[in-house]
Amino acid sequence: MSRRISLPEDPENVAITDAEIVTSVRQRAGLLGRNDGPSDAHIVQGVRGFAREFTYWYGRVLEEAIPKFHNLVTSRINPMIRGMEYEGLPLAEVVRGLVGDYARRNYVTAGGWAIEQLAIAGSPRLHKSSAAGIDAEWHEAGATPVSNLYVIKSGTVTRNSDILKALKSHGQEAQKRLIQTNKKAVVRVHYVVTAGRRKSGYEDGVYRPSSAEFWAQAFALENEKEAVDLALAMSQQAGELLKQSDAATHIRGMESAVAAYLANPASPAQVDWEFLAQFNMLKDPELEKDHKNRLARAKAAVMKAGHKWPSGRKSKDSELASDLANAAASLSPEGSVDLLELLPQQE
Structure with a gap:
């Protein structure tokens, strides 16, 4: 998205x-x-x-x-x-x-x-990405800066292989852009499912955080349970507005x-x-x-x-x-x- x-x-x-x-x-x-x-x-x-x-x-x-x-x-x-x-x-x-x-x-x-x-x-870390096919970015400063690129899906989808293929391609293009400004930059591509993934993994160059790990990253919280509770609370409060x-x-x-x-x-x-x-x-x-x-x-x-x-x-x-x-x-x-x-x- x-x-x-x-x-x-x-x-x-x-x-x-x-x-x-x-x-x-x-x-x-x-x-x-x-x-x-x-x-x-x-x-x-x-x-x-x-x-x-x-x-x-x-x-x-x-x-x-x-x-x-x-x-x-x-x-x-x-x-x-x-x-x-x-x-x-x-x-x-x-x-x-x-x-x-x-x-x-x-x-x-x-x-x-x-x-x-x-x-x-709602995140103190993420911001909207300008890279094609990438939803959000989080840049970690340091001697070796890390650029985290996220594709965000609300739940599991059927055409998983097509999405991952496009994600890897977009990630490679984004990496070329980022290393032009800092050759030491490390790019990490994340495929996120905001609800429904209980285990984190890494496959074919793509990080696949659990849903809880993603919310902890987004909200800058150490405790994953607290991050899940916060995401749920914010969506429930939005329901009051709606x-x-x-x-x-x-x-x-x-x-x-x-x-x-x-x-x-x-x-x-x-x-x-x-x-x-x-x-x-x-x-x-x-x-x-x-x-x-x-x-x-x-x-x-x-x-x-x-x-x-x-x-x-x-x-x-x-x-x-x-x-x-x-x-x-x-x-x-x-x-x-x-x-x-x-x-x-x-x-």
Whole structure:
């Protein structure tokens, strides 16, 4: 997750002050009165950064996905598989299941970006890397300076070999850049899984710290258990900020669109599985006409329910968010955390 784009302001939550964030996090983590590890400022930056990042990649993506509901949800329905799964169920229940699947995939992806932001913004050591394919750097001064390069993943992913191959290549390029300024510099490349790796290792030139070891490095804490507790406390505190998120509103908007599109005209409380099967498999002018009418009904339903229907020229940030939504829709929950591999590179 090495790309970064401009982010919106923190989610509005005037009820929670910076001082309250610090006190709550330190109490949760058992670090009240401690001077080691992240400063109070780093804790605030990590918590608010997590909430801001999650809001951007989840709430905004869902909002902009509403007018693309057909491409993201209904066009991807296999009527034979889903028809079997939802046989006999009413339209409302089917829609909740379909839209819920899509939202959960985005939730996992957004959480991955947010964890990376927490690790960097909340760390007294790490800073965002400018090297291609590298998420964060930590430079240790000394007679033989050490540059630690990190690729950060929120959890285990399926295409591990592809990621490691790219990581080693990026690490070699970064090393060439660093030794130009100091020929004694030592470069260490780290492949990090922020949760789920219990043992540290070293293989093929890549350090693979346990999840606990990474958080101890990031937070400059000697005790790995304390580092794990602090990471958990900061993410939980971010959850307090996110309670005012309007993501649920966007999900309801998506449900309105999907329901209007799938409804059987002869029995509006049921899914029109026959239309769905025929339209997704046949080329027919009458089916195309029906499809366009359903799209129009979907837009009208969203507007009538009081939800936004985003339109107009998009910014580059919006286009990237749309790319994210499209790619997330096609991924399994396990693969969605590796979404970076599917998005276009941004300079």
